[in-house]
Amino acid sequence: MRIMIILSALLMQLCLGATYSWSVYVQHLKTLVGITQTQAQIPFSIFYFVFPLTMIFSGTLIDKFGPRLAAISGGLLFGSGWIVSSFGIHNFTWTILGNGVIAGIGAGIAYIVPISTCIKWFPNNKGLVTGVAVAGFGGGAALVSSVAGYLLQLNFTPFTLFGYLGWAFIILIVFSGFFMQNPPDYSKTDTIQLGFREVLTDRRFIILYFAMFTGLAAGFAINANIKEFYQSATLMTGVTAVSFFAIANAIGRVVWGGIFDRFNSRNVIQLNLLAQALLLFASPFIVTSPIGLQLFAAIAGFNYGGVLVIYAGSVARIWGAEKVGSIYGWLFSA
Template structure:
């Protein structure tokens, strides 16, 4: 039963770590409180998605050496501490930018990969499904956070900065406690796989196309999620809150569903389908976003497709390079978040200047279509089983067929 206890703790951790997905709940109150513009209000969100993946590159190397428990607990302390620091934003908004954007981002960078890498080792035959379950909380937890934050600000009357302090205290305690339960299966804790040389990894075509496709999918999710309440300008306050919650819940459901699909289908085709579905939705956002119900539908569909991004690429990396190297490989692959983190700011600035998100959403949709095309031509996941134990073949496996 230990592996199910670890899986439960992993979901609990991720429910807290995904709180930044609820950022759009805070945008309007912050603008009203401080007088900042839409683009400026997205700085904590975008900095978070720079610090988070940049830290994961380091964590992927450290994790096999210091163990999952230390990584997870350290991440929890930093993440909760960053939100507490953000509460000082009433003195200057820079505290919020640094607290949630940098400190909390570093914290998630330490903690996020732990449940994925640990649970894949405990459930080696269900990589896609268990990855989806392990990170479902990262998306679904934002639904709880959005309602909790709305209650604290609207019903209780707290400022967004006071809400940051309350939530940060809860996050610090829960993530550190759940992280203390993380451990590898018996006999595997001493394994420290030889890392793949970074230059060789970056030169590999499969890595390059996965990186491009993941970047496009992340950019779409970030641009939509961070600006959700403004996508349909006539939406009421409660409709905006419901849309944020709907995106978060669909995100969680999408992670589990796409993970289940991955275990049962052809990997490259599944990744392509995910990108093309999201691209079509962005291209058609105009006819959809004409009512409160249209906003909710758009949030559900975009959240569901986006949820697949955070499962499919981790599962593909484990299939291509082996579960024991998932921390290192996914750390580099996840760095696609860094350029994608600019999407909310670009979308916000476009809205401030043109009053519309259409040019940005259409541009991202086109990029996703290009990513799907690249996957069809360059992704190779069909290397033999020996790839997991032979470093040279893991880099130079002969790609004679497309999976």
């Protein structure tokens, strides 16, 4: 059963990570709909706001209804959002509503399920198992960006792809969701009762929150505009950069998770933030060619992958595995 938990978690995250391939569609949306760069980024920006906002409440849903129902309902919403966005060819508002709001809510509900579930099943390897579980999130962006980039060159429109992807996500996430369940020996009566005010005013939570905010902000700025770092980049150069970022992101989650299990949280967080800061400082000297762009994307993705692992593991270390669902949701709002 433990192996099915891991595989199902990977498959779920593979689907949920698809939104992070958004930069592949931007140029086509600008041309097809006649919108600006900023307008084309609105669905992704709203998604990135709604996604963590929903996670604040997803932990409560998991505790109340169980991980299986939370995963399935989140998957239905996420896939439906992509389907709704396919109507954006007639009015771009549908794409904003679908990919931004509906898919964001679905992802916020479903994303935390495999993380909290895997930590409960593997309490002695919190960092590594979290990294493995969410590696699919980065892998999903790589897979979808590569496939979408190829199909876009064959004159498929982004809106056509949104519809196909939406149905695929519903099927795959709902299937995976059936395997999401707590360990047989898990009991809610064993959990520590903590009020939100008690957690939010905890000095440790505040430090984690601002550290995670810094790490996420750096990664988001790069991920949403990778192609723009090198103005001479062609479509395929940009697609390749997105893929490198996503693949390295997936690898980084596993590697940083393994590092986290061997060192204390403070040192790992400091190392991750330092690595991101140094990369951004060095970016003008690295991104001077297509190869430089790929290298920059890979390192950025690797570091960003760590952000999405070490803080979930830190929550489990401080407050216990059973509180990851609720507390990490608040932390992820950073």
